[in-house]
Amino acid sequence: MFETEERRPLTVTELNEEVRSTLERDFSNVWLEGEIVNFSEPSSGHWYFTLSDGSSVIKAACFKGSNWRIRFRPFDGLLVRVRGKVSVYGARGEYQIVVESLEPVGDGALKVAFDQIKEKLRAEGLFAEEHKRSLPFLPKRVGVVTSPTGAAIHDIINVLSRRTHTVDIVLIPAQVQGDIAPKSIRDGILLANEFNEAASQKDRLDVLIVGRGGGSAEDLAAFNEERLARTIFESEIPVISAVGHEIDVSISDFVADARAATPSAAAELVAQREDDLLERIRGFEERTYALLMMRINEGEVRLNSLSETGAFRDFPERIRRLSEINERMAASLSSSADSMLSEAKQRVTLLEQRLSPVRLMADVESRKDRLANLHERSSIAIASFCRMLTDALKNEAGKLHALSPLNVLQRGYSITRTAEGRIVNDAHEIRQNDRLNIRLARGKIEAEVLSKEDGD
Structure with missing residues (x-):
């Protein structure tokens, strides 16, 4: 007579764990393509949805630790390609794919994210013209938020040094590429505004140039970040966005007070107002000269007429x-x-x-x-x-x-001015150790007041 060996039955939990281990071992890195259905995002920050190919479906989960790296927010009907591992949700005995990366099929993730953020901010009014401030007429101090080693800062310095000698450039270093770039640029803008709150009037920054040189869409992605756009919008200092080349368009271009095609163009925009003023001075000089010459010629004609009688x-x-x-x-x-x-x-x-x-x-x-x-x-x-x-x-x-x-x-007379350029008419107006500028018929003298004697 044969004895039948009894085997201990598995619990449901044990079976689900065995299946989970097998699936995660054999399907640890799977690529799937399908349409998103029933997308949800609970308060936990995780994403849950179903992938469908028209004939079959599979549950999908993209946890918060992974979805923060995805540059756009998925939505129902979007055809995507996902990568992850197949696993089992033991509590319900459902097998699912745990998503680690996700990208649209067709338009890239950057394009989808760009369109989503652009439409959201436009609906909120962040691009409206009534929110944009005029650039200062003759800025004295220009802040530049960019990489200290990139081409952008060198282009800006070259243009401003060639076009004007009255503008000070203040570099605010920032990372302009990579995962930390959006936060680094935001911090630079916030730092500039905090500086202005504490600085005296003459030391404050009049305008900010935020940007970088050209690159791929991935390189320029930092300037499409939503929180950076809101920081630019909230800046008390007028902002010029200067990202990439002329064909490149970023979210920062729409929300900034002014957009320049390149960093060099941003510098030209800053220096343009001074050129306009100098042109007006030259026009005044030419009109004054022409009027004086007309008066002189009229006098010569009259004198010649008298001499020929x-x-x-x-x-x-x-x-x-x-x-x-x-x-x-x-x-x-x-x-x-x-x-x-x-x-x-x-x-x-x-x-x-x-x-x-x-x-x-x-x-x-x-x-x-x-x-x-x-x-x-x-x-x-x-x-x-x-x-x-x-x-x-x-x-x-x-x-x-x-x-x-x-x-x-x-x-032998002279014109005496204070260091601020005010003409001195009375000894009461100056103090000992004040520095004075004395204008002679030929040349100038800089002097210091050793003593003074006030008049009656």
């Missing part, structure tokens, strides 16, 4: 009449020139307050000298003709010549 029958009377004509002409020319010089000084003073004092002062002095030379040439022309007529006319021409503002300096 024939011999003087009544020489003393002619001398008197010519003297009167000369006086009127001298008064008119002097008044016009003085008025123009006064207007020019007022406009230049306003411009000095908005440009670099050193650079603009040199430019203005040059133009003032040219205007003074034109004034002097008109006086010399009239004086030359008057000397041919009478010694009396010479005296009148000498008086006209004496009206030149530079002659005051030639007689």
